[in-house]
Amino acid sequence: xxxxxxxxxxxxxxxxxxxxxxxxxxxxxxxxxxxxxxxxxxxxxxxxxxxxxxxxxxxxxxxxxxxxxxxxxxxxxxxxxxxxxxxxxxxxxxxxxxxxxxxxxxxxx
Numbered sequence: 001x002x003x004x005x006x007x008x009x010x011x012x013x014x015x016x017x018x019x020x021x022x023x024x025x026x027x028x029x030x031x032x033x034x035x036x037x038x039x040x041x042x043x044x045x046x047x048x049x050x051x052x053x054x055x056x057x058x059x060x061x062x063x064x065x066x067x068x069x070x071x072x073x074x075x076x077x078x079x080x081x082x083x084x085x086x087x088x089x090x091x092x093x094x095x096x097x098x099x100x101x102x103x104x105x106x107x108x109x
Contacts (some may be wrong), residue, residue, distance in 0.1 A: 001022060002047055003050070006029045006031055006052050007029075007031050007053030007081060011025070014083070015089060023049065023090075026044060026046060029081050031058070047072075047073060047074055049076075050069040052078045053080065053081035
């Protein structure tokens with residue numbers, strides 16, 4: 001699955017963690033540029049997941065990408081930029097994949 005990662009200047013070990021779950025980063029947006037802070041248009045083609053690193057994003061940027069993911073029916077994962085928080089968020093989605101809440105936003109604080 002391809003992911004759009006929003007937040008953080010550097011990703012460090014994050015690509016390796018995502019690879020363990022069969023996820024590759026198709027695009028990374030830091031969220032610092034003024035153009036990122038406006039309403040997000042359509043997500044890049046082929047995106048199956050949007051990952052928001054909440055400790056590196058402003059509210060407007062988060063809302064913009066959250067709304068874009070919901071419009072396009074793409075899975076949304078919100079967590080802090082740490083390996084542990086990301087693993088926890090991704091693990092919660094797998095464990096809950098078959099239940100009535102599948103496809104809803106996952107949030108880890």
